[in-house]
Amino acid sequence: MESLEGQLRPSNSVMDPVDMGGARSTRHSFMRTMMRRAVKxxxxxxxxxxxxxxxxxxxxxxxxxxxxxxxxxxxxxxxxxxxxxxxxxxxxxxxxxxxxxxxxxxxxxxxxxxxxxxxxxxxxxxxxxxxxxxxxxxxxxxxxxxxxxxxxxxxxxxxxxxxxxxxxxxxxxxxxxxxxxxxxxxxxxxxxxxxxxxxxxxxxxxxxxxxxxxxxxxxxxxxxxxxxxxxxxxxxxxxxxxxLGMVPYAINHPEVINSWALAREVPLAAVTARTVEITDPSVGRIIDLMDQAITYLAEQDDIITAPFTSGPELSAQLSVLVEQLREWTETGIFAGYETTHIFRELHNGAGAQSPAARGMVATILTELSEDLDDVVESVLRCDESRRVTAGISCAELAADIDASYSWIGAFDFASPGSQKHFWFSSINNEEPRRALQGMDAGEAVQHPVDIARAVAALRAELAEAEPTMDVGEFLLTHPRHRATVGRVQNIGKLPYGEVRDNLLGAEFLPLNVQRFQLALYGMENFTPQSTDWLRVTLMxxxxxxxxxxxxxxxxxxxxxxxxxxxxxxx
Known part of the structure; x- marks a missing residue:
């Protein structure tokens, strides 16, 4: 897997909730892998x-x-x-x-x-x-x-x-x-x-x-x-x-979410890295799968998918791509450019269409990754223990945040909209809920899903600390940051450990993170019922x-x- 590290998609793309909202089941989704084990x-x-x-x-x-x-x-x-x-x-x-x-x-x-x-x-x-x-x-x-x-x-x-x-x-x-x-x-x-x-x-x-x-x-x-x-x-x-319960799970188990993302990205990277001749039979297999997907999606004109791309709309986007792919099999030219990295170009072309098209093409391309079944399964069992390294300096910890958590700079936590919500568990319904800051009860027992805000607060106080001070000494006077320090030191080094969004913000859409998780199970037919929950089918x-x-x-x-x-x- 190390040889693919340079081919993996960047974290800011994979863990962008908009991209996550285009996810679909693949051959490495949990239901498919269970079935293969049973047959094999x-x-x-x-x-x-x-x-x-x-x-x-x-x-x-x-x-x-x-x-x-x-x-x-x-x-x-x-x-x-x-x-x-x-x-x-x-x-x-x-x-x-x-x-x-x-x-x-x-x-x-x-x-x-x-x-x-x-x-x-x-x-x-x-x-x-x-x-x-x-x-x-x-x-x-x-x-x-x-x-x-x-x-x-x-x-x-x-x-x-x-x-x-x-x-x-x-x-x-x-x-x-x-x-x-x-x-x-x-x-x-x-x-x-x-x-x-x-x-x-x-x-x-x-x-x-x-x-x-x-x-x-x-x-x-x-x-x-x-x-x-x-x-x-x-x-x-x-x-x-x-x-909503699946969203706190994703935030509270970043090692798991990282492994789930790797289960999608490693086989995709392996396939898109291939050089392919126009006579390669794998191209015909991709065309066949795209044709199946186009017909399958076109039939879904009675499924309400908003805010996700509708089946017929996605079918039309794939139709453009598959025609470009057929042209490549005759000319070696895809979308105006000559290439032998046709799977990479097909995936890039899908990404230019929509997150939904990118997700579907990724699903189709991943069907060619049979040789990585065991590799993908090996990444799913992960260690969730975290240790604080107290001996490094505050300056080193600040540098780690700047390197691994630069994405938090997109959020201005002084603006009201950035802290519109908080998350808590309802006693009456026994389920996680979102509530409005300053209006609804429960702020005192809210879930710690505010990763962007917590890391930003830690970085601000590190800026005021003596740069050579050990992190252990810093935590003696700032104990509220201990969990965040442990997260930065352990999760920051993972490529896909953090959802790149502010879960407290007015614009955060839970459906995207939910869909990413459900796709790993093998769910399909995503039908949102609100901004917070959706119906699906499995199998x-x-x-x-x-x-x-x-x-x-x-x-x-x-x-x-x-x-x-x-x-x-x-």
Whole structure:
């Protein structure tokens, strides 16, 4: 990876929230990497129990044999009344709750899990529990699909718009919460060692359960009911929505965000650095993927994406680029210039179009980085410990700030708009919130997400200190800066550790940072509902359990088109 350092995009581009707002899932997104591990290492997954009644209530067990280890996914389904159903974290009940646990599940263990897992935050996980999750049915979509299948008909794609799902997940708990297993005990080489792999496995099986449930409910209404086959077999994903909570996570875990950015930028740099001849077959592959993306995006005229670029608009931008690429395959000239660095020029051309075009072209180019799968995974496990180096001088620390945090100079913290908001956690809603400085309660317990302001304040007081004074001595009289000093010394040296924005400012748009994170999970169909939260789908078009064995689990399913066939049921 060291050989690519000079090719990586600069920090002020990668961590600019506007650029982050153009991110899309890639072959290195967590769901794709989980699927590749499962295929490569021959994971065997079977549904071993399905005690679901005609209304879709009951329990189900899926067993996972992952290399030498055995896990079980155990789900419990009930039918909530509409007034009790909410996707908010403050919900007290859910249509579906589930757990990923170590080992098999016998009748006694199933009874113990049934007593605790549906309680979620109010329950207690037993030893060997890895993930707890919960989800709700989409009453509209689930019942519609069940009705259509019971009539012997396939669903109609236009009923779903841009969000094809049967259930919506609302949380995935792990790493100590409710007594769940601590990830520090998972060693390198373990099939679930890569961060978020256990979450993705759980999400995938939750989506598989939704397919099995809706087909079962349909068959209860009509033994001759159709199944979700043909183009519908993989189309439906899982719904999700995210709020402001992801933004403090990004700020409070800069080592993690740096590793996530590297997971995107390292393979992109490797591909854009290549010299390519016009006859290279990889160019044809890029053209094919761009054509798929153009068609896929053009269909999204019913998705409200503002302030993000709309699907049809992005489709039109990519159409210009792909025609320039086709011209290059005939002439060696791209956008008027002769080049053998066609992937770099294509990426630059996309960046000149829009952040959305740049993000999509980056996603497409990264499909050529199969040789870096292991390298990318290796950067995801990171050390979040921080130490203050007290022996350097105040002048040296000031110089470090000037070198690594020059971007904070863009903000004037004397202006009212630069400190319009503060962030806090709501007791009533149990979620992070933004509030107005000087107007809303909670400033005394606000989250320390004001990195730009804190570093600026530290730099100002360093300017007044004796330059040769040790930082340790400085902190004796300025103890409030200790965390900021530790951050500057440890995070400042990371290429992508800091979001280059002022989270307190009036112009800060949380959606951009949220989208960057969700793209790493593998989410698509970004549909903002306000400046603070958006709806997404995961796994629309993704493989099913049976696809693990037949080798079709690692295709680029993010460009899955809406089913075109009418009343087809396989």
């Amino acid at each position: 290492n021959g994971w065997i997954i079977q549904r071993t129990a399905f005690n679901i009644d005609d209304a879709g209530c009951g329990s189900a067990i899926y067993e996972i044999h992952a290399e030498s280890l055995h896990f079980s996914f155990v789900a419990f389904s009930q039918k909530l009344s509409e007034e009790d159903r909410t996707d908010r974290v403050i919900a007290k009940g859910w249509d579906l709750t589930a757990a990923l646990v170590e080992g098999p599940v016998d009748a006694e263990k199933l009874e113990r899990l049934a007593a605790q897992v549906p309680l979620q935050e109010n329950g207690r996980a037993e030893t060997g529990s890895i993930i707890w999750t919960r989800a709700n049915r989409s009453e509209r979509f689930f019942n519609y699909v069940a009705d259509r299948l019971a009539q012997g008909l396939a669903p109609e794609a236009d009923k779903f718009g841009g969000s094809p799902y049967l259930i919506r997940s609302t949380a995935f708990y792990s790493n100590g919460k409710c007594g769940l297993a601590d990830y520090e005990g998972i060693e390198d080489g373990h099939p679930l060692a890569t961060p978020f792999r256990a979450h993705m496995l759980t999400a995938w099986l939750l989506r598989e359960l939704s397919y099995d449930m809706v087909e079962h409910v349909a068959a209860a209404r009509n033994p001759d009911a159709a199944k979700l086959e043909g183009p519908w077999r993989r189309y439906l994903g899982m719904g999700n929505a995210t709020g 629309a078009g993704a493989p099913r359990i049976a696809d693990l064995a037949n080798g079709t689990a690692d295709d680029a399913w993010m460009f899955t088109r809406r089913p075109q066939e009418k009343n087809h049921h396989g």
